[in-house]
Amino acid sequence: MTTAPITVRICHLYPSLLSVAGDRGNLFALMQRCAWRGIRHSVTEADVGVVPDLAQSDLILLHGGQDREMTAAALDLAAKAGPLREAIEADAVVFAVCAGYQLLGRSYSPADGPPIQGLGVLDAVTEGGPTRFIGHVAVECDLGSGEQRQLTGFENHSGRTHLGSGAKPLGRVLAGAGNNGEDGTEGARYREVYATYLHGPVLPKNPWLADHLLSRALAHRYRDFGPLAPLTNQVEAQAHAAALGLARRPAGKWRAAAAAASRMRRSSRAPSTADGTAMRTGKARIAGKETRWTSH
Amino acid sequence: MRIMTSRPSARSLEGKAPVSPAAQARFTLALVAGKAAGTASRVLRVGGGTSFPGAVARRIDPRVLQKAAAAGNARNVVVTGSNGKTTTCRMLAALAHAGGLRVTQNRSGSNLLQGVTSATVRGTDLRGRMDAQLLLLEVDEATVRLVTPEVRTDTFLVTNIFRDQLDRFGELYSMASGLEAVIEALPASAIVVLNGDDPLVASLAPGAAARRLYYGIRTDVAGTQVPEHAADTIRCVRCQHLLSYRVVHLSHLGDYQCPECGNARPGLDVAVTAVRPSPEAGSEITVETPAGTFPLQVPLPGLHNVYNAAAALAGAMALSLPRPLEPAEARRAMAGLRPAFGRLEEIPAGERQVVLAFVKNPTAYNATLREVLRRPGRKHVLAAHSNTVVDGEDFAWLWDVDLEQLVPQLASLVISGTRAEEVALRFKYAGARPAATQVLPGRSAALDTALNGTPPGESLYIFAGYTPMRELRSIMQRRGWVPPSWKE
Numbered sequence A: 001m002t003t004a005p006i007t008v009r010i011c012h013l014y015p016s017l018l019s020v021a022g023d024r025g026n027l028f029a030l031m032q033r034c035a036w037r038g039i040r041h042s043v044t045e046a047d048v049g050v051v052p053d054l055a056q057s058d059l060i061l062l063h064g065g066q067d068r069e070m071t072a073a074a075l076d077l078a079a080k081a082g083p084l085r086e087a088i089e090a091d092a093v094v095f096a097v098c099a100g101y102q103l104l105g106r107s108y109s110p111a112d113g114p115p116i117q118g119l120g121v122l123d124a125v126t127e128g129g130p131t132r133f134i135g136h137v138a139v140e141c142d143l144g145s146g147e148q149r150q151l152t153g154f155e156n157h158s159g160r161t162h163l164g165s166g167a168k169p170l171g172r173v174l175a176g177a178g179n180n181g182e183d184g185t186e187g188a189r190y191r192e193v194y195a196t197y198l199h200g201p202v203l204p205k206n207p208w209l210a211d212h213l214l215s216r217a218l219a220h221r222y223r224d225f226g227p228l229a230p231l232t233n234q235v236e237a238q239a240h241a242a243a244l245g246l247a248r249r250p251a252g253k254w255r256a257a258a259a260a261a262s263r264m265r266r267s268s269r270a271p272s273t274a275d276g277t278a279m280r281t282g283k284a285r286i287a288g289k290e291t292r293w294t295s296h
Numbered sequence B: 001m002r003i004m005t006s007r008p009s010a011r012s013l014e015g016k017a018p019v020s021p022a023a024q025a026r027f028t029l030a031l032v033a034g035k036a037a038g039t040a041s042r043v044l045r046v047g048g049g050t051s052f053p054g055a056v057a058r059r060i061d062p063r064v065l066q067k068a069a070a071a072g073n074a075r076n077v078v079v080t081g082s083n084g085k086t087t088t089c090r091m092l093a094a095l096a097h098a099g100g101l102r103v104t105q106n107r108s109g110s111n112l113l114q115g116v117t118s119a120t121v122r123g124t125d126l127r128g129r130m131d132a133q134l135l136l137l138e139v140d141e142a143t144v145r146l147v148t149p150e151v152r153t154d155t156f157l158v159t160n161i162f163r164d165q166l167d168r169f170g171e172l173y174s175m176a177s178g179l180e181a182v183i184e185a186l187p188a189s190a191i192v193v194l195n196g197d198d199p200l201v202a203s204l205a206p207g208a209a210a211r212r213l214y215y216g217i218r219t220d221v222a223g224t225q226v227p228e229h230a231a232d233t234i235r236c237v238r239c240q241h242l243l244s245y246r247v248v249h250l251s252h253l254g255d256y257q258c259p260e261c262g263n264a265r266p267g268l269d270v271a272v273t274a275v276r277p278s279p280e281a282g283s284e285i286t287v288e289t290p291a292g293t294f295p296l297q298v299p300l301p302g303l304h305n306v307y308n309a310a311a312a313l314a315g316a317m318a319l320s321l322p323r324p325l326e327p328a329e330a331r332r333a334m335a336g337l338r339p340a341f342g343r344l345e346e347i348p349a350g351e352r353q354v355v356l357a358f359v360k361n362p363t364a365y366n367a368t369l370r371e372v373l374r375r376p377g378r379k380h381v382l383a384a385h386s387n388t389v390v391d392g393e394d395f396a397w398l399w400d401v402d403l404e405q406l407v408p409q410l411a412s413l414v415i416s417g418t419r420a421e422e423v424a425l426r427f428k429y430a431g432a433r434p435a436a437t438q439v440l441p442g443r444s445a446a447l448d449t450a451l452n453g454t455p456p457g458e459s460l461y462i463f464a465g466y467t468p469m470r471e472l473r474s475i476m477q478r479r480g481w482v483p484p485s486w487k488e
Helices: A024-035 A068-087 A099-104 A207-222 A234-247 A255-268 A278-289 B009-015 B021-043 B052-060 B063-073 B084-099 B113-122 B174-186 B303-318 B326-333 B364-372 B398-402 B420-427 B443-452 B466-478
Strands: A007-013 A040-047 A059-062 A093-097 A107-109 A124-141 A149-165 A172-174 A188-190 A192-198 B075-080 B102-103 B135-138 B155-158 B191-195 B211-217 B243-251 B255-259 B270-277 B283-289 B292-298 B343-349 B352-358 B379-384 B410-416 B435-439 B461-465
Touching: A007 A024, A024 A207, A024 B255, A040 A099, A059 A207, A068 A093, A068 A099, A093 A099, A093 A207, A099 A149, A107 B292, A124 A234, A124 B155, A149 A207, A149 A234, A172 B461, A192 B283, A234 B420, A278 B243, B009 B343, B021 B052, B021 B155, B052 B084, B052 B113, B063 B113, B075 B303, B084 B102, B084 B135, B084 B303, B084 B326, B102 B113, B102 B343, B102 B352, B113 B135, B155 B174, B155 B303, B191 B303, B191 B461, B211 B255, B211 B283, B211 B303, B243 B303, B283 B303, B292 B303, B303 B326, B303 B364, B303 B410, B343 B364, B352 B364, B352 B466, B364 B398, B364 B461, B379 B420, B398 B420, B398 B466, B410 B420, B410 B443, B420 B435, B443 B461, B443 B466, B461 B466
Parallel strands: A007 A040, A007 A059, A059 A093, A093 A192, A107 A124, B075 B135, B075 B155, B102 B135, B155 B191, B191 B211, B211 B270, B352 B461, B379 B410, B379 B461, B410 B435
Antiparallel strands: A124 A149, A124 A172, A188 A192, B243 B255, B270 B283, B283 B292, B343 B352
């Protein structure tokens, strides 16, 4: 038993290169949820050219980026590949999003441009598609406890990922596109690696996943670490419910027509009539429904 | 100055090309209907006629914008970019007016195809003639690809490219390549005005036929050496190497150089060489131009407005003004500007004051926060975001805003809009106590509660996306605190 304060050691890979859509919110969520429980944390940032001591990391973050940034990260990741693979085999927790997810797979072939070699930790192959999947997503996950949890967030990707037999999906798509818009899978898992297309800050909105990662990370460092102290999650629950509602809006079959209609309505909509009463809020939601980008 | 554009002779032929009576009748009908729709919506107080007339006119004649923009003898200027379009256009209009031009523009930030059409229809008489000598169009960066084929563009100005609503525009670079296609299609007689301090903008379409005019800031006084977190495109667009900055002025704007391939900021034609805080809450700046030195007073706070002023002056240089712009005239024109609505607009609200800030992306939000945090005292804040076609669906970008710096200065916090839950979550993780945060999705109730929480004599700061900003402003308009936006 250690007498030093409990500390979780976080390594943030490519914090400036791969951080395209508020992804740092995931780090904020982990840091705050430690702080609120009196658990200490340390954050090591490792950009291009820096090889961190991953054997001393409990939780590794690898976020999203655009194709150019992803190419630069892939070139550099070759230098970090050995220690990263070893850390993963030693059950360090890895949370990967979008481009980070693709980089952990075998390969990514963009629609235009040469293929990018991945780390191959996840048995997953990604190809760029002609269109982007953009919209709210809801996913049902079972991370081994037998309990079904709902994960919700936003996706924006052109890559279509297909999993091989060596990787499990993170969950099943309830609404949205997920890995490829076809087979109903979302994300991937291997040992303590959790990968998803839900970009931006998925952890604040899904505190159960943030806490799962934290407790696995603490178990990685302290073998006898018990359950995490509970926190009040009211604000998180409201944001989760709202995002789930957006994801599960009925898909617009007449998307183009509806978008045109809502443009017309927006043109004629008076700022002076939208004064934000409950009824008007309802109207805005209906208008939003017609602007849904993806149907699954 | 005298960067003269030769007036293309083909244009007058184009304007007088034979038109079939049916096409002419359709055009006239579209103008009549568009104008009637504008009048009706103003009289009925619905919308102020910023985009509805355009929608009506286009329904009748889909080519109405093309015909109206080609009919007159006006110089056509299109301004686009992520941030600063509205303010740059207001400044450019003031300078052009001082230089002797009559201006028609879309003034209310209504910058999609219909808003652009509305402004053009408004500026055209029923015989299809445009009285204005300058048609100044602020165009949304995703819409610009649709507008420029319809409006022959003499001057094309790009302010900057920031991360803004990726769910609408896809990736940053595809937006850049869209702008590149527009610039490549411009004739050699056109002038492209580009922000030289923005590596992505400066390198747009280097082989295009149109002439290029770069503006930027050439002083070390205002800036740091490290791009802030929300900075985009800090890699070299040619070779992907990390850019090194001699000085960073704002986000990724500054004096950059690629240590790998030598790609660097271009020489600036219009360069701000001195920035001093002005006693009037804005900045005193010195701008070197091909037409001499312009000492200007920028009446709006923040370095982003210094960029807007430089962009406007560069835009004015690209116009062939009837008489050369005198520095003293330019100074008067610029100093007389008021903020565009919702740009840290100060609104007297009875015994209190409202400061209304329109925030739509991390860079604009962070620039606004910097200004607000410079003011003394704890801050009463109303923050509102909604998911609409204009505002987008994805609010992940709120996590790139440095709200952690605002929270220690908070005196009270009210959150509103159709995505209030998302905003509340962001503020909780920035350190705001949920017990001291009120979430009221309805805009009227939120405004009342926030004002009640603000003691008399103090200011309420509103940070809002486009739609809630318009809604809150129109509530205040009905209370008689602000004039309608279309009367400005």
